[in-house]
Amino acid sequence: MWCPTGEASVKVSEQTFRYEPAEDHPGWFTWNLIDETRFNAQTMGRMLTRIEEGPDGIRRARLRMFPERRHSNLLDAVHGGVTLSLVDIALFAAMRTLLDGDAAGSVTLDLSTQFIGAGHIGKPLDAVTEVLRETGRLVFLRGLVMQEAETIAAFNGTIRKPTRR
Numbered sequence: 001m002w003c004p005t006g007e008a009s010v011k012v013s014e015q016t017f018r019y020e021p022a023e024d025h026p027g028w029f030t031w032n033l034i035d036e037t038r039f040n041a042q043t044m045g046r047m048l049t050r051i052e053e054g055p056d057g058i059r060r061a062r063l064r065m066f067p068e069r070r071h072s073n074l075l076d077a078v079h080g081g082v083t084l085s086l087v088d089i090a091l092f093a094a095m096r097t098l099l100d101g102d103a104a105g106s107v108t109l110d111l112s113t114q115f116i117g118a119g120h121i122g123k124p125l126d127a128v129t130e131v132l133r134e135t136g137r138l139v140f141l142r143g144l145v146m147q148e149a150e151t152i153a154a155f156n157g158t159i160r161k162p163t164r165r
């Protein structure tokens with residue numbers, strides 16, 4: 001989890017994620033896979049995360065991506081598949097940073113997304129996620145995809161934690 005000193009206290013596997021302070025974005029941490037041949041790096045590009053506490057006292061994880069032309073559809077907006085990918089990755093970033101869960105060993109059980117607007121290329125796109133409930137095997141989450149002050153999508157998802165062997 002993020003702490004006021006700016007140091008990461010999340011214990012992310014050295015073999016899976018690169019989670020460290022982002023020098024060019026104070027207060028943010030990298031959220032990238034070490035293996036850059038996988039989907040996140042190849043499709044999504046660089047991503048950053050941080051934990052925020054809202055005026056309602058609820059802690060949320062914000063995952064940011066930087067949409068480029070390669071993320072666009074024929075309308076020059078962010079492709080819906082890219083937005084869905086951001087949401088799916090955000091579920092795991094929130095689980096990991098807010099709950100110290102095993103993001104690498106978990107799976108998405110369901111994901112519901114309502115598209116409300118179109119994302120624009122060249123402006124950061126954020127998925128802001130909160131945990132609704134955690135049980136022994138499941139994590140229930142919800143959030144919004146935001147670009148500046150505009151809501152792009154709303155979402156709900158359920159993650160199944162890894163099976164203990």
